[in-house]
Amino acid sequence: MSTNIHTNIDSPAASKSAAGSAGMTLGAYLRVLLVGIFFGIVLVKSEVVRWQRVHDMFLFREAHMYLIITTGIIVAGLAMQWIKRFGIKTIDGKPIVYKPKPFHKGIILGGILFGAGWAITGACPGPIYAQIGAGAWMALATLAGALAGMFVYAYAKPKLPH
Amino acid sequence: MMEFLLAPWPWWFSGILVGLTVPLLFILSGKAFGISTSLQQAGAMCAPGCKASYLRDHDRREHAWTLVFVLGIGLGGYVAAHWLSATPVEFLPESYLNVAGLVKLLVGGFLIGFGARYAGGCTSGHSITGIANLSWPSLVATIAFFAGGLGVTWGLGTWLFS
Numbered sequence: 001m002s003t004n005i006h007t008n009i010d011s012p013a014a015s016k017s018a019a020g021s022a023g024m025t026l027g028a029y030l031r032v033l034l035v036g037i038f039f040g041i042v043l044v045k046s047e048v049v050r051w052q053r054v055h056d057m058f059l060f061r062e063a064h065m066y067l068i069i070t071t072g073i074i075v076a077g078l079a080m081q082w083i084k085r086f087g088i089k090t091i092d093g094k095p096i097v098y099k100p101k102p103f104h105k106g107i108i109l110g111g112i113l114f115g116a117g118w119a120i121t122g123a124c125p126g127p128i129y130a131q132i133g134a135g136a137w138m139a140l141a142t143l144a145g146a147l148a149g150m151f152v153y154a155y156a157k158p159k160l161p162h
Numbered sequence: 163m164m165e166f167l168l169a170p171w172p173w174w175f176s177g178i179l180v181g182l183t184v185p186l187l188f189i190l191s192g193k194a195f196g197i198s199t200s201l202q203q204a205g206a207m208c209a210p211g212c213k214a215s216y217l218r219d220h221d222r223r224e225h226a227w228t229l230v231f232v233l234g235i236g237l238g239g240y241v242a243a244h245w246l247s248a249t250p251v252e253f254l255p256e257s258y259l260n261v262a263g264l265v266k267l268l269v270g271g272f273l274i275g276f277g278a279r280y281a282g283g284c285t286s287g288h289s290i291t292g293i294a295n296l297s298w299p300s301l302v303a304t305i306a307f308f309a310g311g312l313g314v315t316w317g318l319g320t321w322l323f324s
Contacts, residue, residue, distance in 0.1 A: 042171075071174060072177045090189055098291070107303045112309050133235065149271065150201040
């Protein structure tokens, strides 16, 4: 098997050989794909991918988005308590570890900019992909902008307050 | 049952499924739910010899799953829009389907990509996974997201969305 990183990423068959370093088997990648499909369906059917829903959230016109986000946090929080209390492991038998994201100034500065983008486009990163998959081709512009923003951040990072 | 699934899903059903995504992804693949890292992964793969250490030193193999995950989200978006919706879903409003709309999506997308990476996460990684794990910086990030979104909607709304 090739040891070339790109080959391993591009070819699902080769990803098994990469399991040692990335800790992921072909099966694990398939399960990631399935959870992605599940989440993509949820994003569309819940309508959080609709610009109007996001706009109405920021205008306090309806509680739909707030209720979904809050319920999601509570359910995920209870699940994490369950995972911790009973020492639930992954189906590959590995421990489940969450690494908290450390605080830095970018959390506030970047967070405000991100929120502004969310309000303008009506999408956060997950919905961008769901919109494109659903055939809302204008969302390709949102993705192009997001990739440009990521590249600019990559180069500006050393100069930005963190 | 089919009628329920083909209509837009109510907030409680959507919220529970959004929340369940976190333990599902942890248990099935050992990964913490988060989407905007996929942007960095895409950047690191497109520019492997990049001068910016943010992309050069990014562990492509460790994060390869993020691209598989967002591919799944796109597929899920397709499935939901084409096979699971009784009526077409309006992702973006009429007012966005023109050149001005395209510019808004590009600029908004830029803010999403720059802001999410600067903040180290977006609505999924910070607001859902982070808060569910009782990580306070993620709560601060979420407050910043809403500060930015509310600021743009209420401050520039009449100019941007008329």
